[in-house]
Amino acid sequence: MLSREQQGLNWLLQWFDPRGRSIGGLAFILNRITALGLVLYLYLHLYYLRQLTMGPQVWNAFIDSAENSPWIGIGELFVIAGGLIHGLNGLRIALNSFNIAVPYQKQLFYGLFTLALIGIAFFAVHMFGA
Amino acid sequence: MSDEKWTVTFIIHRQKGPDSQPHFDEFTIEIHPEEFVLDGVEYIWAYKDRSLVFRHACHHTTCGACGMRVNGVEKLACMTKIADVTQDGGKIKLEPLRNFPIVGDLVVDLGPLYRKMHEVHAPEVIPLCASPWEGEGIKPPQETPKREDGEEYIRLPDCIECGLCVSACPTAASDAEYLGPAVLAAIHIQGIDENPDLLALADSREGVWRCHSAYECSAVCPSNVDPAWRIMDLRKQIIARRLKFKK
Numbered sequence: 402m403l404s405r406e407q408q409g410l411n412w413l414l415q416w417f418d419p420r421g422r423s424i425g426g427l428a429f430i431l432n433r434i435t436a437l438g439l440v441l442y443l444y445l446h447l448y449y450l451r452q453l454t455m456g457p458q459v460w461n462a463f464i465d466s467a468e469n470s471p472w473i474g475i476g477e478l479f480v481i482a483g484g485l486i487h488g489l490n491g492l493r494i495a496l497n498s499f500n501i502a503v504p505y506q507k508q509l510f511y512g513l514f515t516l517a518l519i520g521i522a523f524f525a526v527h528m529f530g531a
Numbered sequence: 532m533s534d535e536k537w538t539v540t541f542i543i544h545r546q547k548g549p550d551s552q553p554h555f556d557e558f559t560i561e562i563h564p565e566e567f568v569l570d571g572v573e574y575i576w577a578y579k580d581r582s583l584v585f586r587h588a589c590h591h592t593t594c595g596a597c598g599m600r601v602n603g604v605e606k607l608a609c610m611t612k613i614a615d616v617t618q619d620g621g622k623i624k625l626e627p628l629r630n631f632p633i634v635g636d637l638v639v640d641l642g643p644l645y646r647k648m649h650e651v652h653a654p655e656v657i658p659l660c661a662s663p664w665e666g667e668g669i670k671p672p673q674e675t676p677k678r679e680d681g682e683e684y685i686r687l688p689d690c691i692e693c694g695l696c697v698s699a700c701p702t703a704a705s706d707a708e709y710l711g712p713a714v715l716a717a718i719h720i721q722g723i724d725e726n727p728d729l730l731a732l733a734d735s736r737e738g739v740w741r742c743h744s745a746y747e748c749s750a751v752c753p754s755n756v757d758p759a760w761r762i763m764d765l766r767k768q769i770i771a772r773r774l775k776f777k778k
């Protein structure tokens with residue numbers, strides 16, 4: 402109920418301040434951060450894919466360098482984590498929007514977040530395990 | 532109940548008007564753990580600093596005037612027990628509500644909320660059959676007693692227009708036009724079937740579709756309004772109308 406001028410920079414920053422937030426608020430922050438991460442990933446993905454148009458040598462050299470870099474694996478795990486957390490929480494919000502299980506939104510979040518953590522652990526072991 | 536008092540430091544947001552620089556002042560007082568935050572604020576005003584600006588009226592959660600942030604969380608100061616928010620030797624940080632213009636220190640201008648409540652003709656009394664019923668979501672009681680003359684009993688609505696929900700809402704923080712939890716709850720309680728103008732408002736860009744499901748409104752509401760549940764129920768009703776191609 403404050404105009405942009407009255408808010409200063411708060412309108413941009415306040416949403417991701419976790420202090421004093423309840424579970425629902427933390428879930429919203431996590432959902433937005435992962436959403437922004439996924440959008441960033443989408444653009445990086447398209448940017449690097451453009452090398453496909455530059456011929457097989459360029460593409461193969463890129464794949465070789467990607468395979469040798471630990472950062473690509475870590476980045477991929479972040480994408481998986483972001484996708485799982487955002488996607489599963491998205492199901493919660495979608496269900497809630499039909500007024501299904503709104504009184505249990507916290508329990509739903511705990512359950513789905515645990516599921517996301519299990520998924521992340523599974524992929525981490527699969528990708529980095531011996 | 533023991534008579535032992537606690538030593539508590541209140542860290543209070545000070546700001547003389549919307550354009551001046553805010554700062555924090557500290558006041559250390561002796562206070563009983565069973566007393567309330569508002570008691571501490573009144574003590575500070577009475578004995579430490581007469582220029583402290585705060586607002587209250589009823590002292591028992593019906594007026595909604597003493598809303599503020601206690602340690603970062605929206606509360607009515609009159610019903611927030613000292614023992615619930617600090618310990619002996621501890622601190623209590625008091626700040627004004629967010630998302631409203633500052634008047635001074637702990638007081639904000641709730642005018643924007645009152646005007647929006649007026650726009651949706653938020654009722655002063657509601658029939659008993661529209662009262663919330665605790666349980667899975669908020670539902671009207673199954674059976675409401677009738678008066679001898681056959682008329683409905685009426686009661687005050689639960690919303691005391693304290694603004695805590697608007698302050699806690701991250702969407703209200705970034706969108707000044709968003710109707711907000713209290714106003715959408717006021718639409719819900721009147722019913723969109725009976726009020727096409729309210730349906731149009733709820734089903735608008737700044738209505739139920741603007742909500743990002745953070746559920747902070749229901750977490751802080753001191754009066755069992757459960758605005759988040761009501762917003763989700765409005766969404767359900769609006770989707771149902773669309774699927775049935777209802778006009």
Ligand code: HEM
Binds near residue numbers: 440488742
């Ligand atoms: C895996 C399936 C997905 C589901 C079920 C899903 C679900 C949702 C839902 C329900 C919301 C609304 C949240 C709210 O009201 O605050 C949302 C927001 C959003 N999603 Fe997704 N999403 C998915 C995948 C993705 C992907 C792959 C991207 C990016 C490429 C993405 C980007 C976004 C963005 C940018 C927002 C807006 C966030 C905000 O305003 O806070 N989502 N998603």
Ligand code: SF4
Binds near residue numbers: 689697
């Ligand atoms: S809905 Fe609850 S928190 Fe919001 S103004 Fe009404 S009583 Fe206060």
